[in-house]
Amino acid sequence: xxxxxxxxxxxxxxxxxxxxxxxxxxxxxxxxxxxxxxxxxxxxxxxxxxxxxxxxxxxxxxxxxxxxxxxxxxxxxxxxxxxxxxxxxxxxxxxxxxxxxxxxxxxxxxxxxxxxxxxxxxxxxxxxxxxxxxxxxxxxxxxxxxxxxxxxxxxxxxxxxxxxxxxxxxxxxxxxxxxxxxxxxxxxxxxxxxxxxxxxxxxxxxxxxxxxxxxxxxxxxxxxxxxxxxxxxxxxxxxxxxxxxxxxxxxxxxxxxxxxxxxxxxxxxxxxxxxxxxxxxxxxxxxxxxxxxxxxxxxxxxxxxxxxxxxxxxxxxx
Amino acid sequence: xxxxxxxxxxxxxxxxxxxxxxxxxxxxxxxxxxxxxxxxxxxxxxxxxxxxxxxxxxxxxxxxxxxxxxxxxxxxxxxxxxxxxxxxxxxxxxxxxxxxxxxxxxxxxxxxxxxxxxxxxxxxxxxxxxxxxxxxxxxxxxxxxxxxxxxxxxxxxxxxxxxxxxxxxxxxxxxxxxxxxxxxxxxxxxxxxxxxxxxxxxxxxxxxxxxxxxxxxxxxxxxxxxxxxxxxxxxxxxxxxxxxxxxxxxxxxxxxxxxxxxxxxxxxxxxxxxxxxxxxxxxxxxxxxxxxxxxxxxxxxxxxxxxxxxxxxxxxxxxxxxxxxxxxxxxxxxxxxxxxxxxxxxxxxxxxxxxxxxxxxxxxxxxxxxxxxxxxxxxxxxxxxxxxxxxxxxxxxxxxxxxxxxxxxxxxxxxxxxxxxxxxxxxxxxxxxxxxxxxxxxxxxxxxxxxxxxxxxxxxxxxxxxxx
Ligand SMILES: C[S@@+](CC[C@H](N)C(=O)[O-])C[C@H]1O[C@@H](n2cnc3c(N)ncnc32)[C@H](O)[C@@H]1O
Numbered sequence: 001x002x003x004x005x006x007x008x009x010x011x012x013x014x015x016x017x018x019x020x021x022x023x024x025x026x027x028x029x030x031x032x033x034x035x036x037x038x039x040x041x042x043x044x045x046x047x048x049x050x051x052x053x054x055x056x057x058x059x060x061x062x063x064x065x066x067x068x069x070x071x072x073x074x075x076x077x078x079x080x081x082x083x084x085x086x087x088x089x090x091x092x093x094x095x096x097x098x099x100x101x102x103x104x105x106x107x108x109x110x111x112x113x114x115x116x117x118x119x120x121x122x123x124x125x126x127x128x129x130x131x132x133x134x135x136x137x138x139x140x141x142x143x144x145x146x147x148x149x150x151x152x153x154x155x156x157x158x159x160x161x162x163x164x165x166x167x168x169x170x171x172x173x174x175x176x177x178x179x180x181x182x183x184x185x186x187x188x189x190x191x192x193x194x195x196x197x198x199x200x201x202x203x204x205x206x207x208x209x210x211x212x213x214x215x216x217x218x219x220x221x222x223x224x225x226x227x228x229x230x231x232x233x234x235x236x237x238x239x240x241x242x243x244x245x246x247x248x249x250x251x252x253x254x255x256x257x258x259x260x261x262x263x264x265x266x267x268x269x270x271x272x273x274x275x276x277x278x279x280x281x282x283x284x285x286x287x288x289x290x291x292x293x294x295x296x297x298x299x300x301x302x303x304x305x306x307x308x309x310x311x312x313x314x315x316x317x318x
Numbered sequence: 319x320x321x322x323x324x325x326x327x328x329x330x331x332x333x334x335x336x337x338x339x340x341x342x343x344x345x346x347x348x349x350x351x352x353x354x355x356x357x358x359x360x361x362x363x364x365x366x367x368x369x370x371x372x373x374x375x376x377x378x379x380x381x382x383x384x385x386x387x388x389x390x391x392x393x394x395x396x397x398x399x400x401x402x403x404x405x406x407x408x409x410x411x412x413x414x415x416x417x418x419x420x421x422x423x424x425x426x427x428x429x430x431x432x433x434x435x436x437x438x439x440x441x442x443x444x445x446x447x448x449x450x451x452x453x454x455x456x457x458x459x460x461x462x463x464x465x466x467x468x469x470x471x472x473x474x475x476x477x478x479x480x481x482x483x484x485x486x487x488x489x490x491x492x493x494x495x496x497x498x499x500x501x502x503x504x505x506x507x508x509x510x511x512x513x514x515x516x517x518x519x520x521x522x523x524x525x526x527x528x529x530x531x532x533x534x535x536x537x538x539x540x541x542x543x544x545x546x547x548x549x550x551x552x553x554x555x556x557x558x559x560x561x562x563x564x565x566x567x568x569x570x571x572x573x574x575x576x577x578x579x580x581x582x583x584x585x586x587x588x589x590x591x592x593x594x595x596x597x598x599x600x601x602x603x604x605x606x607x608x609x610x611x612x613x614x615x616x617x618x619x620x621x622x623x624x625x626x627x628x629x630x631x632x633x634x635x636x637x638x639x640x641x642x643x644x645x646x647x648x649x650x651x652x653x654x655x656x657x658x659x660x661x662x663x664x665x666x667x668x669x670x671x672x673x674x675x676x677x678x679x680x681x682x683x684x685x686x687x688x689x690x691x692x693x694x695x696x697x698x699x700x701x702x703x704x705x706x707x708x709x710x711x712x713x714x715x716x717x718x719x720x721x722x723x724x725x726x727x728x729x730x731x732x733x734x735x736x737x738x739x740x741x742x743x744x745x746x747x748x749x750x751x752x753x754x755x756x757x758x759x760x761x762x763x764x765x766x767x768x769x770x771x772x773x774x775x776x777x778x779x780x781x782x783x784x785x786x
Contacts (some may be wrong), residue, residue, distance in 0.1 A: 006517055006696055006718065019747055019783075064719025064785040075747055075785045077720045080512050083748075097509055098502070098754065105505035108480050111515040111539025131514050132537060209326065210372075220766060227761045240759040243502045247752040248730075250737045288734050290751065302759065310326075313372050315394070 003127065004134075004160040007078060010058045015158060017077040017087070018067075020048055025087050027079065029158065032056040050074065079159075081128040091148050094124035095191065095216060098245040099300055104132055106239075106305040107187040107212045111137060116181070116188045116205060118142040118172045118198070123152045125191070130156075130164045138164060140181060144171040176201035183208050190215035196226040203233050203308060210310045218301045227304065234314040235306035242302055248290035255287055328366050328373075328476060333562040335477040335487065339467050342487050344479065344562050356468055358385045365389035366476050377472040389474065396438050396473055421447040437470035457770045479562050481533045488527060488559070489773075496526040497701060498728045498775040502756045504529070507699060508537055510724040510781045515542035517696030518689055520713060522549040522578065524703045528557040531573065534699070535560065540569050547686045547695070549578040549713070551704070553679075576683045582712060584683050592680065694718035700725040706780075707736045714744060717784050725780040733780045740782065749782035 003015075010016060010030060018026045026046070034044040034055075044055040051070030061067065063078045077083060082097050095103070103125070109115065109132045117129060120143035129139050143149050149169045156165050168178070173194055177185075185205040190198055195215040202213050213235060217223050227238055308314070328334060328347060336343050336353060345353050345363065353361045361377060366389065375389035422430075422443065430440050444466065445451050451459065477483060485504065488496045513519050513534045523530050531548050538544035548555055555575040565573075584592045676684075698717045700706050706725050717723060723746075727733050733751055740746050754776045758769045 006721070022748065025748075062719065062786065064721075064783075066786065077747075077783060077785070080722060082510060082512075082722070098506060101505040101509040102502055105501065105508065106482070108482060110536050111542050128509065131512075134515050135542065136539075223759075223761055224763065224766055228763065238761065240761050241502075242757045242759070244755040245506075245752050246755065247750055250734050250751055252738075288731075288738065290730065290734060304761070310370075310372055313394075 003079060003081075003084075003130075008062055010061050010063060010076065012056070012059050013158075015079055016058060016063075017079050017083050018046070018048070018053070019075045019077055020050060020072070024049060025083070027084070027087050028053075028055050028058075030055055030058050048074065081131050084127050085124045088122055088124060090122050091151060092119075092121035094122045096124070096300065097128075098243050099216065099303060100125055100128045102241060102243050102303055103189065103214055103216065104128060106241075106303065107189065107214050109133060109137075109187060111135065113137045113186045114140075114184055116140045116142070116177060116185050116202075118190060119144070119192050120148060120152050120167060121191065122148070123155055125189070126152070126156075126165065127159075127161075129189075130161050134164050138166065140166050140168065140177070140185075142168050142170050142172050142177065144169065172201060173197040177205045181205045185211060187212040187214065189213075193222070195222060196229040199226065199229045199233050199235075206308050208311045210308050210313075213306045213308065215304050216301045217304070218299070220302065223302045223304055227306075230306045232317045233308075234316040235308050237307045238304060239306075240302050240304040242299070244297070244300075246292065246296060248292055250288070250290050252286045253289055254285065257285075326371050326478075328369055328371060330367060332564045333479050334366070334371075335479050335483045337475045337477060338473065339471045340464065341468065341490075342483065344484065344487055346562075360386045361474070362386070362388045365391065369476070371476060371478045374473055374475045377474065392473070396436055396471070419448055419450040420444070421449065437467075437472050440470050441466050460770055479564065481529075481536050481563070484532070484559050484562055485529060488529065493773070493775055496529050497703065497726070498777050499526055499529060499701065499726065500754075500756060500773055500776045502754050503726060503777050503779060504533060506754070506779060507701070507724050507726055508533055510722055510779070511697040511699040512722050513537045513697055513699070514544065515539050516544045518545045518547060518693060520547050520549065520690075520695045520698045520716060522698075522700045522702060522709050522713065523555070524551050524701075525556055526559075526701055528555065528560040530699065530701050531555070531557065531575075532559040532563050535565060535569060535573055536563065538569070538572065540566055545572045545574060545689060547689065548573060548575040549581060550575060551578055553577065574682055574686045574689070576686045577679065578709070578712075580679070580683045581686060584687055589684070592683070593676070690716045694721070696721055698723040702727065705732045705735075707732070707739055710736060710740070711744075714784060719784055719786045722781065722783050726777055727780075728775075728777050730778045733778050737780055745785045746782045747785055749780070751778065751780050753778050 007014070012030055012032075014030045016028050016030060018028055020026075026048075028046055031044055032055075033041050036042045046053045046055050048069060050072030053067065053069060053074075058067070058076060061076060063076060065076060067074050067076055081100075085094065085097055085100065088094070107113075107115070109129070111133060113133045114137055115129060115133060117126060117139060118141065120126060120141040126139060126141055133139060141152070143152070146169055149167050153167050156162050156167070170178075172192070176198075182204055184207065186207060188198075188202040188206065188211070190202075190213070192198070195217060199213070206213070213230065215226060217226070223240055227240070230238060330347050330349055333344055333346050336345050338355065341355075343353065343355070345351070347363070347367060349364065349367075351363045353363050355361060359377075362380075365375060366373065369391060374392050374394055376392045377387040378390050380386045380388055427440070427444070430443060435443075441463065451462065454462065481504075482501070485496070485501060489500070493500075507530065511519065511534070515538060519534060519538065521530055521534055531546060534546050538546055550556070557575070560570075560573065580592060695717050698710070698713055698721070700709055700713070700723070702709055702725070706727060710723065710725060714723070725733060725736065730751075730753070737749060737751055741749055756776060757772060760767055760769055
């Protein structure tokens, strides 16, 4: 129960983030026992590069506090959707925070929005969507993969988010979203290989006063096919974006400065040593700058947003 | 959620987005209001009152008065979208540039207009008869069409304002006015700040027309438990975009705008120090003065040029420092007097100098402090024109442990410095500095490519989490 409200103190059953350093971040479920690989119930001990942690000992600790380990320390944090996306167990490819931010913003979501997402995948996007639409909105999320649905279900439950989300196992290309959601939805989001097969179903569930449809596709051909379909179905204001986040490493660097003045006239010996000294002093001057990553994700996916006007202003083709 | 009938009708007093092809503007609906389009087109707007959102109107020239239009409700707008498609990829082997770029004479163009041809037909003829058009790059072709659009496109559609549409209006008109905050940066700030329906959310914003506050209030939502504590350096916060969102009073009441100096003084020195200061007449006059300037700055936003604006800003901040210095010197004299005399003074002072009713800004400052004393903030967002280091240092103590902060700046250097200072002196983890590259695409059958026009003013974002 650690996603639905801010907490001071860690309780049994919480999911917490263990932060060792930027490259070692983990999530832990705070309970005394856990199953090992042989499916035996054993003490829940988490091995880190800085030593072992008896997970149940976190109970009573404050969120944000420093935990001593035998060879170092770590911090425990309450998860946010951004932290969760960084460390969640991958069952599929997932969408990351920069794209999630843009998707949420473009769909104009806010508390109270009733929305659809498909496929659920690893639930990376779902956690962010639920944060925005809580407490009076609802997320309906669909996936045709039985196991992904059931794991996601357990996760939402463990995170205290069950009240805001309904999971359904369904092939949305074939079967749509179901009669019960007809004209109830503010926005539909698609992340699956054939988004163009879902557009017709989406127009049925979007509200009569109109709504948004957003889809994420790695390939431009998918975008073209889906956009053509969207226009046929009366969607307008189609926009396609690509957003790359560039992280920068802040560092002090020193730059040697070459001194050519001494070449221009004759010097006494004294003068030269003085100049050399000054040159060395200059070299010590630190420059605060950034180093760009040697490689970065050059492409994630195209994000397309489209608006379905109110039914009285729609104009479909054919 | 919201009512589908009454609320979707345009009423007097609310703000709307007026869209004319790719150009859009914010308009506050009034009984007999007019809207200026460009430099000289004047549109009488009263037709829109009582009509549903999404209604489209044609601009009909008024007889007698030049460049004045009234509106007529129409079924649908004219689409220029296919215009570009038809043009690009044209075979141009027989077209030669003969030096005279437009073959149509002024009179012929005027005739076209008077013969009742649609804007699209006119621009079509203009392009057909322009010998230089084909020689233009696609980039300048687009620019050419945009320019003509202003003159020949005659349909307006009225929309309900949203953060995206308001952002678009301000970003296009003058992105400086909103601190160069691009859509993707704003989107990420809203994520990394963890803003949501409940909790206290702190924002420092020194001049984005209220865009960040409006976007955060939108995420806090109607009829929820969340608060936005909006620190600002002036006497009044910039709230043009907050107002344009037509938020219900209930939500506006949870937007607590406070001057950051007053807030910190109240926190460190207590009520009497703040109230003593405002009872000094000189200072109140000063404050009024600054307020006037800021108000006039806000009013003239539409018209004032860039540099005029920034000049005003400088004036404002100068006056502010003035005020502050005065206040400081006041405090000093007060401290200088011996305790006995002070006690005597205090017993007399209240009736005389402290107004019986505490001013509204003071009560708001008190309210912000009470809320933050009660529970720490869930997130801290800083979008500053100033150097952010001192601001973040002062506000971090009000942020809960394990909670995120996010700082946006147009420049990278102040964020680098802030990064180093925070890493060395404060308990923060997962600190990251980044910038974004945003690209939009034209998607058309066989003609898909990145958009020709893009913006390279994304700014920089610093994020992290506060720990104990
Ligand atoms: C890339 S994953 C989604 C990842 C998710 N957006 C996230 O951030 O974690 C795509 C998912 O769509 C599901 N899917 C594909 N085709 C589907 C269909 N026709 N109906 C329902 N789900 C489908 C797959 O099972 C897969 O889990």
